[in-house]
Amino acid sequence: MDFNDSPEEAAFRAEARAFFEKNATRKSGHAAAQRSRADDAANLAAAKDFQRRKAEAGFAAITWPKAFGGRGLPPIMQVIFNQEQASFEVPRGFFEIGLGMCIPTLMKHGTPEHAKRYVPPAVRGDEIWCQLFSEPVGGSDLAGLITRAVRDGDDWVINGQKIWTSGAHYCDFGIIVVRTDPNVAKHEGLTMFFLDMKSPGIEVRRIKQVSGTSNFNEVFFTDVRVPDSQRLGAVGEGWKVSLTTLMNERLAVGEAPAPDFDDIFHLAREVTVEGKPAIADRAMREKLADWYVETQGLKLTKFRTMTALSRSQTPGPEASITKLVSATKLQEIASTGMDLLGEGGSLMEESEVPAAALFQQALLYSPGLRIAGGTDEILRNIIAERVLGLPADMRADKELPFNKIPRGKR
Amino acid sequence: MNFDFSDDEKRLKEEAHGFLNDRCPPKAVRRVLEGELPFDRDLWRGVAELGWTGAAIPEAYGGVGLGHVGLCALAEELGAALAPIPFASSIYLAAEALLLAGTEAQKSRWLPKLATGQLIGTIAVAEGAEARSGKPLATSAEGGRLSGTKLPVADGAYADIAIVAARTAKSPLALYVVELNQPEIDRAPVKTIDPSRGHARLTFRGAKAEPLGSEADGEAILKRLYDRAAILVGFEQVGGASVALDMACNYARERYAFGRPIGSQQAVKHKLADVYCAVELARSNAYWGAWALGADAPELPLAAATARVAGSRAFYVASKENIQVHGGMGFTWEGDCHLYYRRAKHLALMLGAAPEWKEKLVNEIERRNAA
Structure with missing residues (x-):
């Protein structure tokens, strides 16, 4: 039992570290600087530049x-690269979904021509992809999504709305899943396409989150035409x-979001x-011990x-426990950190509160972490059914044609 | 990255699993629980013949010299089987204490017999229902003679030797090796929440005792011993917790209510998913402890407290929710759920309860930050 790299892993780690030393600055101080997830033009340009150097x-x-321009290395090397990256300030949040989920789907279900046209610019950072799955x-x-696509000659015509689309406002392309047949059971009437985000009829609106920032969008589709040749599967x-x-979601081996135990x-x-x-x-010491045990347990997992x-x-x-445990821990740490500051704990003035209001900001963004990428409840269902082998829940929508499934008013 | 048991250790673990499945089913635990036997002597002989008792004892002292990571693998299986034998007392505590602090003569005299299971050892620290708080011990030693009462002493009614903590004129806590078969010692079995592990009250009336380690170092040796034992017990806790979770999942799949398996209800699913999280966190933390034991790493005290806190919580949560999922049947004497619930709480209290270990954990982080 040890934590040592194999010789190949150690060599790759050294190579990755050298890359970061040359192309990024090492993190200093506490987590405040990592919070900036603003996706403004300056950050986008910096991210594209960094992506090109990475490529x-x-x-x-x-x-x-x-064959797709990759290095063909085993997944452990990606984990090692991410570990090294965690010690540096690098632009984040622009390419993860495109390269982690969209392009692998295109590589698997698209044609060789698609791959030749779209993979290299995505890898270089010249074109960014988003994923259009969730709906209101x-x-x-x-x-249960209801955005419709109807065949019209060589095209499909899309009408409907997507939501929680990260980066839709700056993305060049997206993959989208839509309902092509509402008369069959809900899982059977869906079809996947990719499309140009500049297509006529697409309107992108930013969503302002509880935390005040906007990382997501609503995307509206009005008679958007997509050629059948852009169908995936x-x-x-x-x-x-x-x-x-969804299986291509990257290994959750990045750092836990701040504030954490430290x-x-x-x-x-x-x-x-x-006075002390x-x-x-x-009581505080017991809480600290509990958080340390969880933090360390997740790291060791x-x-x-x-x-x-x-x-x-x-x-x-x-690995399925990581997000479930860490999101709630983050929320508790944020709330307890504020409790230590008395009435002033509610201040959001970065100059007035410790850690430049990290705890206050985390109180406001942590609810999103318990929802995004699978809610706590869905994650518990997944663990129970796929890991513990418990039977699936009874469903009110089973075996019904999609258009006969009861729907609420909201 | 090799943060897992090696192939050899996994094979050992599988063999242990098979052997214990065969020789230590819940009904064997029950025979001890119900007072038919003080402990399972056949099982004790069996594990000794397989070399488990000598696993981490060096070959020079009659052991197998397999190392502590291998012992961790065995501990997980012994915990899963709720083995009603004095393994923790004799191996994680008595033998380890001798290895840590014994003179050459003491090691040569006792370790070979502990390694083969011919002798049973234990440790006697507690003095009644009170957390250790720095208060001087009532048991005292003077001129090689011990006086006082120790309660509860695991396996105290039938152990051959004990490591006993006592105060002296010079030290608030010194350790002694004591042969228990002498007329100056009274031994009386006592009831505990887990009768599948025998406990006793030991009264020393000027009993002969031999110092273990220097008088002044008693507290430090005991801390080191408890840290190391906490990791091994941590593996027993992970083993027991995993079985309790499996039992609950099996029952939730098979038991029907309202026309469907109860495990299809989200109220049951979510509960068991949370238990799974606790068990896996405890397992990862226990592995850290195993690594620290194997490497004798400076992180050992921190890893031990972490494994201890996580293990105690995981087994307790898994065993109590196992009863809950079983409903009324989980509350019957005939059902096996209570065997795990009892053992979970027993293991969480031996070596000191969770609040003490949480305090040690934070102390250790403060110490490391100050350094």
């Missing part, structure tokens, strides 16, 4: 087959194709409650996943 150095498609009627119940196979997209530990040492450092309080990858084995299901 030129051979780090943009580490695990993809060489269904996030957790994704297959067969008509009616859209659910299966979208599952391959942030609350330092805060508890800095601030005074009733907060950390002197027994990732090492177990890495071990399986390193041995070319399929990782066990233990």
Whole structure:
């Protein structure tokens, strides 16, 4: 039992670290700087530039087959690259969905011509992709989507609305799953396409979140024409194709979102409650111990996943707990951190509160983490059904044609 | 990255699993629980013959020299089987104490017999229903003689030797090796929440005792011993928790109510998903402990407290929710759920309860930050 790299892994790690040393600055201080997820033009330009350098150095498609311009390395190398990246300030949030989910779907279900045309510019960062899956009627119940596509000659005509689309306002292309047949069961009437986000009839509106920032969009489709040649997979196979997209979600091996244990530990040492450092309080110490146990447990669980990858084995299901445990922990740490500051804990003035209002900001963004990428409830269902083998829930929509399924008013 | 058992350790674990499935089903645990036997002597002989008792004892002292990571693998299986034998007392505590602090003569005298299971050892620290708080021990040692009462002492009624903590004129806590078969010691079995593990009250009236380690180092040795044992017990907890979770899942698949398996209800699913999270976090933290034990790493005290807190919580949560999923049947004596619930709480209290370990954990982080 050890934490050592194999010689190949160590060599790759050194190569990755050298790349970051040359092309990025090492993180300093606490997490405040990492919060900036603003997707303005300046950040976008910086992200594109960094992506191009990554591609030129051979780090943009580490695990993809060489035929698609990748390096053909095993998944452990991507994990190692991400680990090294975690120590540096790098632009994030622009390419993950396109390269992690959209392009792999295109590589698997598109034609060789599609791959030749779209893969290289995506890898270089010249073109960015988004994923148009969720709708106002269904996030957790994704297959309940109602955006329609109707065949018209060589084209399909799309009408409807998507929501929670990260980056739709700057993306060049998107993959979209739509309903092509409402008369069959809900999972059977879906089809996947890719489309140009500049197509006539597409309108993108930013969503302002609880935290005040806007990372997502609503996307409206009015008579948007998509050629049948841009279909991914067969008509009616859209659910299966979208599952391959979702399976490609990157390994959750990145850092936990801040504030984490270290942030609350330092805060508890800095601030005074009733004349004593907060950390002197027994109840606070017990909470700190519990968070440390969870934080460390999650980190070590990732090492177990890495071990399986390193041995070319399929990782066990233990990685499925990461988001479920860490999102709630983050929310609790944020709330408790504010509790240590008395009435002033509600201040959002970065100059007035410790850690430049990290805890206050986290209180406002943590609810989103418990929802995005699978709600706590859906994740518990997934663990229960796929890991523990418990039977599927009884469903009111089973075996009904989609257009006979009851729907609420909202 | 090799953060897992090796292939050899996995094979050992599988063999242990098969052996215990065969030799230690719940009905064997029940025979001890119901007072038919003080402990399962056949099982004890069996695991000794397989070399488990000597797994982490060096070959020079009659052990197998397999190392502590291998012992962790065995501990997980012993915990899963709720093995009603004095393994923790004799191996994780008595043998380890001798290895940590014994003189050459003490090690040569006792370890070979502990390694073969011929002798049973234990440890006697607690003095009644009170958390250790720095208060001086009532049990005292003077001129090689011990006086006082220890309660509860695991396996105290039938162990051959004990490591006993006592105060001396010079030290608030010193350790002694004591042969328990002497007229100056009274031993009386006591009731605990987990009768599948025997406990006793030991009264020393000027009993002969031999110092273990220096008088001044008693507290430090005991802390190191408890840290190391916490990791091994952590594996027992992970083993027990996994079985309790499996039992609950099996029952939830098979038991029907309202025309459907109860496991198809989200109220049951979500509960068990949360138990799964607790068990996997505990497993990962236990692995960290195994690594620290195997490498004798400076992180050991922190890894031990982490594994201990996570393990205690996981087994407790898994065993109580196992009863809940079983409903009324889980509350019967005939059902096996209570065997895990009892053991979970017993293991969470031996070596000190969770609040003490949480305090140790935060102390350790503070110490490391100050350094």
